[in-house]
Amino acid sequence: MSDPQDTRARPETRVRLVRAAEQLLRVQGYAGTGLKQLTAAAGAPWGSLYHFFPKGKSELAAAAAAHAGALYAEGWRRVFEQADDPAEAVWRIFEGEVRVLEGSDYRNGCPIASMTLDVASLDEALRRACDGAFGQWLAAMSQGFEAHGAAPDAAEALARFVLAAIEGAIVLARAAKSPAALKDTGAFVRAVIAREAEGWTDS
């Protein structure tokens, strides 16, 4: 039996490690994030990281990608349900990113984009983890478009465009420490979706 006093093995320690990893990936990417920084940010004992993630940083980062993938897919589904139409839903996602960046002095970027640019060509398992997270977000958005009558292929292509625009606007906003890229990009993307939706079956 495991020792109940052994904080390394507590399930909430695993959760804290995953959340700390997601936060550090947002701020500084994968390569610059060290194991000591991860355990310190999680308030977790040193041995806990290898207890839950025997392969170390890459395994924890893959878990953080899966966590972020599910979390934001769920959040975006709710936005689509609550908004009057898909163009409004995507506009709210851009507005939300402006708030997150302005509220964090432009630190809290996208953990998956940051990780992708560090690892996509160096670590195939982590590249797939990033692609899996993007895939969940694309599916959430596609389904939002399909629910308003878009054909599946058209919904998928539009979702790729929208997600690309969001991710790139976050990069430019962080470089400039300015919301301008998100606001301008969001306005163009909203107009594209509104125009596309005119051709959907239920509009």
Add this chain to the structure above:
Amino acid sequence: MSDPQDTRARPETRVRLVRAAEQLLRVQGYAGTGLKQLTAAAGAPWGSLYHFFPKGKSELAAAAAAHAGALYAEGWRRVFEQADDPAEAVWRIFEGEVRVLEGSDYRNGCPIASMTLDVASLDEALRRACDGAFGQWLAAMSQGFEAHGAAPDAAEALARFVLAAIEGAIVLARAAKSPAALKDTGAFVRAVIAREAEGWTDS
């Protein structure tokens, strides 16, 4: 006088270091790129890096950002000059990115985006270097739109949208090892520019 046999001090060594830095930033970002790897990739003697860049990696990376900023701004200006119209010019930029990524097994991403996501919140001088490179690209594109009659403010906002879309599509393409995000995003962006251009004074 400097020793002409001292390869550390040859001007072409500096150029090779800057180009090697730009290449490594594309593939793996800033944090994961080490000094030994930089000098090895440049075929440069160890001492040369600190000879030309006394502050080390961050100073070399800033020079690489300035190099990439000027190089791509110039390339994009040529594309705008040669294309029939701005929508076609931007479409060619997307096509060019597809070729670069497919031809490099998706290694050769954008050096500035990769560096931004690693350093924007950690190194203010490098953040400004990244913002400066993006600024050169935005200016090249804005001028391309203005040359076809766009008002300056509208041209700038459109350029921010277009650059965001390009940068984000590169991220998604590298994660998926697929050109789909670039192709879909490029098609939507081209249509947006064509529609915008209908309202410009010379069309």
